[in-house]
Amino acid sequence: MKKKITDKAYITQWEIFKANIDRTTPVDLSETPVQKQNRKKRLEANPEEWFKYYFATFYTSEPAPFHLRATKRILTNPEWYEVRSWARELSKSGRTMFEVMYLCLTGKKKNVLMVSSTYDNAERLLLPYKSTFESNNRIKNDYGEQESLKNWEAGEFITAKGVAFRALGAGQSPRGTRNEAYRPDVILIDDIDTDEECRNRDRIKVKMKWIEEALIPTRSISGELLIIACGNIIASYCCITEMGKKADKWDIINIRDKHGKSSWAAKNSEADIDRVLSQISYNSAQKEYFNNPIVEGSTFTSLRYGAAPPLRTCEKVVVYADPATSNKAESKSSTKGVGIIGYKNFTYYLYKIYLDHTTNAVFVDWLYDAYRYCKAEGVDTFTEYVENNSLQDPHYEQVLIPLINEKSRVFGFYPPITPDKRKKPEKFSRIEGTLEPLHRMERFIANEKEKGSPYMERFEQQWLNVSPDCKEMDGPDLAEGGVWLIQNQLVRANTRFYSHQRPARKY
Secondary structure, rough: OOOOOOOOHHHHHHHHHHHHHHHHOOOOOOOHHHHHHHHHHHHHHHHHHHHHOOOOOOOOOOOOOHHHHHEEEEEHHOOOEEEEEEOOOOOOOHHHHHHHHHHOOOOOOOEEEEEEOOOHHHHHHHHHHHHHHHHHHHHHHHHHHOOOOOOOEEEEEEEEOOOOEEEOOOOOOOOOHHHHHHHOEEEEEEOOOHHHHHOOHHHHHHHHHHHHHHHHOOOOOOOOEEEEEEEOOOOOOOHHHHHHHHHHHEEEOOOOOOOOOOOOOOOOOHHHHHHHHOOHHHHHHHHOOOOOOOOOOOEEEEEEEEOOOOOOOOOOOEEEEEEOOOOOOOOOOOEEEEEEEEEEEEEEEEEEEEEEOOOOHHHHHHHHHHHHHHOOOOOOOOEEEEEOOOOOOHHHHHHHHHHHHHHHHHHHOOOOEEEEOOOOOOOOHHHHHHHHHHHHHOEEEEEEEOOOHHHHHHHHHHHHHHOOOOOOOOOHHHHHHHHHHHHHHHHHHHHOOOOOOOOOOOO
């Protein structure tokens, strides 16, 4: 919902902004028109001096080298896509405002969209732009009055010179964003991710779909579009990470550089950084200041990767499959999975995993893929177990077996499938009880060759989120099933029962 102009706190914030800008932007009234024109021309030829002169309120420290490089990219590339994962206190939004105002006031850009996680956030982020147009004496003196008599609202305004600004919350329709003949030529995306949404990959996928299918297509095909997305990497999978993969430049700058020194020493001293970091947790510091989000589950804080020995050398090999009754490849359905687990020298290795929301037919294909993988690795004997408790039994008999029979005619063989009818305790308790001790003792290892694959990434996300309240733990659940079977096979193989015959009683 749009913020009401009668909101007392909002009006107060607005007036403080305006008064501060007015106070810090005095002009020389004795300057002649020729002197003003020459000064203006000199400043426009030197953007950094332009920033310093017109934005005295915000320009409080000399820029760092990464600021200068970033501005050069923006001002020399009219068609450009940049993601700025600059840590807090490195002026992501401030520097972006300098650049966008420069482009708009010098006539290079005409239609700006400000996008954030909500409409209110987007409107708040437009406040410095609007207040600057209204109260910056230097801009008014050199570029004329900017405030127009109409179309001048908090979330949408058009300057007297014809430059349009509009706030949009994620998911809102961007239709109607044309400014006369000009489609959007600047899209600013700021604070698009939220902690809550990043806990659910599907919500991020929906938002990214909106960005790529609704927001960006508001542009002109033949026109030049500047996209700047500002945001820290607050999760391993978020809008910023997905946009960063497609951007012309993904600029990741932490509060300290690779040498451990302040990235912006002119503003943030080492003592200041130490002071701030001492007041927050390690995990918070990594997320906000070092672009290194640490997912906090109640059981695992990492998935340990390592080199797995050749699968054929393992003492035990098990393929474990966890089906789901849904036959839909949709995010609302449970994930299905098939994992290949090997055991050697007291260590369990997750060699490969298939894990996704998918159909039953694809799930059965995975069973065949896993079989071929094991055979290609030289494994002679192994079993493919399919979870089949009392609730799943009809699905196993009526759906999976017919599909397996059908596939066997296509592939020419029948995989060694056995239903796992173990009556399993509660999911979280099983995962914690079976896998947590192995993880803690570095005895559960994920194959480093699979790191980065979509299935292993999904497994890692579920692994890190394991907790009593977690709703999606199908990957760790199937890993527990495979490890439990191997453990019990080992126990049976190494246990001997002896019968002691009672000596005959003497009378």
